[in-house]
Amino acid sequence: MQEKQVINNNPIGIFDSGLGGLTVMSSISKLMSKENIIYFGDTAHVPYGTKSKETVTRFAIKISKFLIKNNVKIIVVACNTASAFSLDFLKRNMQVPVIGVIKAGAHEAIEQTKNKRIGIIGTQGTIKSYAYVKEIKKYDSKIKCFLQACPLFVPLVEEGWVENKNKKKIVEDIANIYLKNLIRRNIDALILGCTHYPLLKQTIQKVIGNKIKIVDSATAVAHEVKKVLEEKNLLNDKEGNKKYKFCVSDDPQKFETIGNRFVGKKIKISATKVEID
Ligand code: DGL
Numbered sequence: 001m002q003e004k005q006v007i008n009n010n011p012i013g014i015f016d017s018g019l020g021g022l023t024v025m026s027s028i029s030k031l032m033s034k035e036n037i038i039y040f041g042d043t044a045h046v047p048y049g050t051k052s053k054e055t056v057t058r059f060a061i062k063i064s065k066f067l068i069k070n071n072v073k074i075i076v077v078a079c080n081t082a083s084a085f086s087l088d089f090l091k092r093n094m095q096v097p098v099i100g101v102i103k104a105g106a107h108e109a110i111e112q113t114k115n116k117r118i119g120i121i122g123t124q125g126t127i128k129s130y131a132y133v134k135e136i137k138k139y140d141s142k143i144k145c146f147l148q149a150c151p152l153f154v155p156l157v158e159e160g161w162v163e164n165k166n167k168k169k170i171v172e173d174i175a176n177i178y179l180k181n182l183i184r185r186n187i188d189a190l191i192l193g194c195t196h197y198p199l200l201k202q203t204i205q206k207v208i209g210n211k212i213k214i215v216d217s218a219t220a221v222a223h224e225v226k227k228v229l230e231e232k233n234l235l236n237d238k239e240g241n242k243k244y245k246f247c248v249s250d251d252p253q254k255f256e257t258i259g260n261r262f263v264g265k266k267i268k269i270s271a272t273k274v275e276i277d
Contacts (some may be wrong), residue, residue, distance in 0.1 A: 012037050074096055
């Protein structure tokens with residue numbers, strides 16, 4: 001595939017099934033404050049976590065083509081499920097570098113574990129794909145991985161139950177049910193293999209205790225994106241003209257309201273609905 005000609009102030013393209021990838025966007029904008037960013041949230045098709053590989057890949061191709069039309073210099077697949085299912089295809093077929101979240105998270109976990117026992121949590125799609133396990137085993141086949149799908153975590157975040165004082169206990173109880181088997185396995189690192197889970201970090205840390213290190217792929221992927229842009233000499237060094245654009249495939253208003261919870265006070269989300277079919 002011939003690489004597309006891009007220039008340094010072209011945007012970084014990021015996509016997710018919906019809102020969750022905003023945690024990745026937030027990490028990228030913190031680490032590379034001069035970069036322009038275009039974010040696509042596929043709110044018409046969320047959740048990806050329960051859909052098939054074929055369906056998720058079809059969505060991922062359409063979104064990537066849309067981002068390339070918008071002149072992105074790199075594509076970040078912020079969604080773990082889309083990374084697990086579609087990354088290889090996108091890497092082979094898109095004209096710009098494509099980065100997923102699995103590799104960065106897996107490598108961070110390999111660095112963190114001392115006892116070579118890593119826990120991985122994610123959507124049903126991500127867990128069933130074994131994408132994290134395959135990536136970890138490529139580098140160290142002695143590491144033991146313990147997996148747990150946590151399908152209720154995404155709606156708990158989307159519905160705002162995590163920050164709601166009256167509902168916190170319920171969230172903790174659910175986290176306890178999901179995580180108790182992993183704790184019993186004596187893991188010392190836990191990969192948050194889903195875009196939404198960084199918002200549950202405090203609850204998860206409370207449930208698993210301080211001895212288990214949490215690996216948040218949002219931070220790890222931001223470092224990988226920076227490294228790739230540096231290698232290709234594509235970092236933006238122009239001060240003062242930073243632009244963020246948010247596109248969605250369904251109701252922009254809901255995305256804006258909930259999305260602002262994901263990105264913190266520094267970014268103000270104003271989203272546009274676009275048709276990419
Ligand atoms: N973005 C998805 C992921 O990281 C979580 C939400 C969904 O199921 O679409 O796997």
